[in-house]
Amino acid sequence: MANAVLFDLDGTLLDTAPDLVAALNKVLAAIGEPQADYDHVCDFASHGAIGLLRRALGERLDEFDIGQLRQQFLDVYANDIASGTTLYPGIEALLIELDQRKVPWGIVTNKPGFLTDALLPHFPQFSQCQVVISGDTCGVAKPHPLPMTTAAEKIATATENILYIGDAERDMEAGNKVSMTTLLAMWGYIDSADQIADWQADGMIEHPTEILNWLK
Numbered sequence: 031m032a033n034a035v036l037f038d039l040d041g042t043l044l045d046t047a048p049d050l051v052a053a054l055n056k057v058l059a060a061i062g063e064p065q066a067d068y069d070h071v072c073d074f075a076s077h078g079a080i081g082l083l084r085r086a087l088g089e090r091l092d093e094f095d096i097g098q099l100r101q102q103f104l105d106v107y108a109n110d111i112a113s114g115t116t117l118y119p120g121i122e123a124l125l126i127e128l129d130q131r132k133v134p135w136g137i138v139t140n141k142p143g144f145l146t147d148a149l150l151p152h153f154p155q156f157s158q159c160q161v162v163i164s165g166d167t168c169g170v171a172k173p174h175p176l177p178m179t180t181a182a183e184k185i186a187t188a189t190e191n192i193l194y195i196g197d198a199e200r201d202m203e204a205g206n207k208v209s210m211t212t213l214l215a216m217w218g219y220i221d222s223a224d225q226i227a228d229w230q231a232d233g234m235i236e237h238p239t240e241i242l243n244w245l246k
């Protein structure tokens with residue numbers, strides 16, 4: 031059984047979609063494109079800037095300088111990163127319980143570090159977080175295993191004894207590659223077309239408190 035927990039950020043700890051979609055719509059307005067429908071794009075909030083832009087623009091994204099558009103999106107998002115973002119129900123209580131049990135926990139996200147660093151201080155509930163690995167911390171991002179093993183080293187825990195909680199296929203893949211126990215956060219950004227049965231999660235959980243059942 032596990033004795034440490036690592037979390038994905040967007041779609042797992044935080045519902046960041048309101049601010050991400052607001053940024054997306056500001057960028058779409060700036061390039062003269064129609065606004066995105068929230069429900070159409072929100073489940074792509076775990077897929078980064080390009081995932082959101084691709085969902086909104088489809089193949090027309092290729093008509094733009096994608097790198098420049100991504101940077102524009104990141105800059106706009108950084109300017110208003112936390113006004114609509116909230117902790118998912120049950121996360122605060124879970125983190126308090128982990129802290130009381132002295133269970134080390136941390137974050138492995140694909141968000142670029144400058145955004146993670148800007149966002150996390152808005153949530154004092156994260157004050158006991160022991161490690162934060164962002165998408166550019168290790169030079170490679172999930173599903174590459176390096177962010178996972180780097181986080182495990184920082185909390186001095188063998189990967190086999192770590193739970194990794196995420197809402198995307200790349201999260202399950204990255205965790206499974208390094209023998210963590212992977213739990214799929216069903217409250218996150220899971221699209222109806224996602225084939226979650228193929229993601230090889232060790233468990234699928236509907237509420238954060240279920241994580242406690244997987245701990246020693």
Ligand SMILES: O=C(O)COP(=O)(O)O
Nearest residue numbers: 039040076078139140141
């Ligand atoms: O911003 C992203 O690329 C997604 O971030 P996540 O890994 O926390 O879901």
